[in-house]
Structures are given as structure tokens and as C-alpha cells.
Amino acid sequence: MQAIAAAMFEGKPVEVDFGPSSGPGLGGGGGGIGSWSGMIYIHKMENALSSNLAFSPLFCLSLPAGGQYHALQAIKSMIKSSPPRSERAFTLWEMMVVLAVIAIMMSMTYPVYYNMSQRAKATQDLNDLRQIGLGMQMYFNDKDGVLPIINVAPGTGTNATPVIYPKYLPSRKIFQSPFDGRAASETDSSPVSYGINRNMYDLISANMARVASPSSTILMAPNYNGDPGIKTSWTGIATAAPNLELGGGAGMTKGPINVLFCDLHVETMTFGPGSTAGTFKDFTTDPLGLKHWNPTK
Numbered sequence: 001m002q003a004i005a006a007a008m009f010e011g012k013p014v015e016v017d018f019g020p021s022s023g024p025g026l027g028g029g030g031g032g033i034g035s036w037s038g039m040i041y042i043h044k045m046e047n048a049l050s051s052n053l054a055f056s057p058l059f060c061l062s063l064p065a066g067g068q069y070h071a072l073q074a075i076k077s078m079i080k081s082s083p084p085r086s087e088r089a090f091t092l093w094e095m096m097v098v099l100a101v102i103a104i105m106m107s108m109t110y111p112v113y114y115n116m117s118q119r120a121k122a123t124q125d126l127n128d129l130r131q132i133g134l135g136m137q138m139y140f141n142d143k144d145g146v147l148p149i150i151n152v153a154p155g156t157g158t159n160a161t162p163v164i165y166p167k168y169l170p171s172r173k174i175f176q177s178p179f180d181g182r183a184a185s186e187t188d189s190s191p192v193s194y195g196i197n198r199n200m201y202d203l204i205s206a207n208m209a210r211v212a213s214p215s216s217t218i219l220m221a222p223n224y225n226g227d228p229g230i231k232t233s234w235t236g237i238a239t240a241a242p243n244l245e246l247g248g249g250a251g252m253t254k255g256p257i258n259v260l261f262c263d264l265h266v267e268t269m270t271f272g273p274g275s276t277a278g279t280f281k282d283f284t285t286d287p288l289g290l291k292h293w294n295p296t297k
Contacts, residue, residue, distance in 0.1 A: 121178040125222065125258045126266050128174050132194065132220065133264035135168035140208055147206035150196060155239040158188050165238070172238055179228045192236035194260075195223030195244035197293060204295050214263035216291040220244065221259045221280070225251035246283040246293050247274055255280060262295065 090098075139148060148163045150156050156175055157163030165172055172186050177193035184191065197218050204210040211217055223244050226233040236242055248257070255271020257280050272281035282289035290297040 122258065122268065124178040126268070128177065129194065129220065129258055129260040129266045131169065131174050132164070133260050133266065135164050137264055138168045139164055145208040147196060147200055147208065149206070150241045151243045153239040155237070155241055156192055158239065175238070177222050179222065180234045181229070181231045182234055188238050190238045191234060192238055192241040193222050193224070193234055194220050195236065195242050196220050198243040198245060199293055199295055201243065208262065211262045211295045212297055213291050215261060215265065217262045217295045218292050219260050219262045221248070221257055223248070225249065227254055247281045
């Protein structure tokens with residue numbers, strides 16, 4: 001039979017005797033536990049509260065009779081807890097280093113985010129032009145292939161005077177490019193970002209049947225003057241969307257640009273310069289520049 005206990009008594013082992021206990025014994029049988037002696041080893045701890053014998057929170061008694069018997073007794077600790085260790089704060093220099101690292105990471109990731117955002121807008125712009133093309137195809141079927149006049153009222157259409165909207169396209173927002181930062185609305189003053197090639201009216205009287213090269217001739221494209229990222233560069237509204245000048249006009253200086261052709265397919269064209277044959281800005285070279293802007297070529 002063994003007994004092991006931990007207590008605090010000036011850091012020295014103490015020999016103790018346990019006399020017989022009264023009442024029924026532990027384990028099998030009804031006798032007392034008998035008399036036995038053991039050693040208590042005292043572990044020295046800081047800030048002892050008393051020089052008297054103090055038992056630790058764990059007392060373990062092992063008895064052989066009828067197997068092993070284990071008892072755990074929790075006793076309130078008499079050891080004063082040490083004060084919490086103070087946490088170390090960042091120095092000003094360390095904070096400056098962290099901020100510098102964050103700034104460098106942002107400068108590296110922002111161009112990637114911006115390029116992804118621009119590509120997403122370009123994709124949405126293509127989709128808007130494609131939907132407009134489908135709506136115009138239905139309009140042509142009903143109007144014998146004659147283009148609507150959208151640079152004066154009723155423009156793309158009003159509730160009172162339908163044109164492309166609302167009969168063929170259900171929302172005015174389709175006429176607004178994602179590059180156009182003006183506030184969207186569903187009123188007669190809602191933004192319209194696209195214009196029709198002016199030569200479609202000037203050279204063939206808006207008759208689509210007279211287009212010589214439908215797959216090469218520009219029908220509609222975004223129409224702005226200056227930087228498309230600036231709201232004031234866009235002027236078209238639902239009741240008056242300006243026609244698209246040749247090469248987009250002198251004020252259109254930034255691209256690339258998405259285009260709806262007369263056969264109603266859409267594609268992204270190289271923006272410029274105008275001196276390079278086949279670009280959006282080119283309307284003079286023969287045959288590419290002329291075919292793009294002159295419906296009779």
C-alpha cells in the first residue's frame with residue numbers, strides 16, 4: 001500500500017503516519033485501512049501563504065484490495081497567482097515598416113485589378129451592342145430595313161412613342177455603356193452611349209438594303225468626346241443620341257472600342273491611329289478605311 005501526496009512545507013520531505021480510520025474500510029471488506037507511513041515531498045513555491053502544512057490540489061491514494069482505487073480530490077489552491085506579464089507593443093518604426101509593405105503590395109495588385117475591371121466592362125459593352133443589334137433586327141423586319149432616326153426625338157424611343165425601346169428592348173439601361181459613368185435611369189433623359197454611323201443617313205438614306213459590305217461597314221459604336229472615363233465626355237440621352245462621326249470624330253482619342261457592324265456581328269477594333277489602315281479611326285484608306293465608314297463601298 002502506498003500513499004503519495006504533494007504539499008508545501010519549506011521545501012523539505014515530511015514523514016507522516018496515518019492511524020486507523022473508523023468506519024468501514026475502503027476496497028473489499030469492512031475493516032479500517034490500517035496503519036501505514038509514507039513520505040510527503042514538499043515542493044518549494046513562490047509567495048507561500050503559510051509555513052504550516054498545505055496540501056496541493058491533487059491527492060492520489062492507491063490500494064491493492066479488490067483492484068486499484070483512485071481518488072481525486074480538488075483542494076483550493078493557497079498559492080497566489082503571479083501578475084500577468086505585460087504585452088509588448090509595436091514600436092513606431094515597426095508600424096512604419098508594416099505600412100510600407102502594405103503600400104508596396106497595393107501598388108503591385110492595383111494595376112491587375114484595374115485591368116480585370118476594364119476587361120469586364122469591355123465584355124459587358126460587347127454584350128450591350130449585341131442585344132441592341134438583335135433589337136434592331138426585329139425593328140428592321142417591321143420597318144422594311146429602314147434605320148430609326150435616333151439623334152432627335154423620340155430618339156431610341158419613349159413610352160408614348162416607341163422606337164427600339166420599349167417594343168424591341170425592355171430596358172433603357174441596355175443603351176448605356178459600362179464605360180459611361182452617368183447615373184442610370186429609365187426616364188426620357190436616361191443616358192444613351194451609342195451612336196449610328198452618320199453615313200448610313202447621309203449616303204444611303206438609312207436603307208440597310210443598300211449597304212454594299214454589311215460585314216465590313218460600321219453601324220453603331222460608343223459615341224463620346226474625349227476620355228470615356230469622364231462623365232462629361234458622354235452627351236447622348238434617350239430622346240437625342242448624336243450620330244457617330246467618321247472615325248468617331250476628332251474628340252474621340254481613347255480606345256480600344258467595340259463595334260456593331262451592319263450584318264449585326266460585334267467585335268473589338270484596334271482604336272487608332274487614323275493613319276493605320278483598318279483601325280477604327282481610319283476612314284480614308286482604300287479599301288479598309290472606306291469600307292468601314294462608307295456603306296456604298
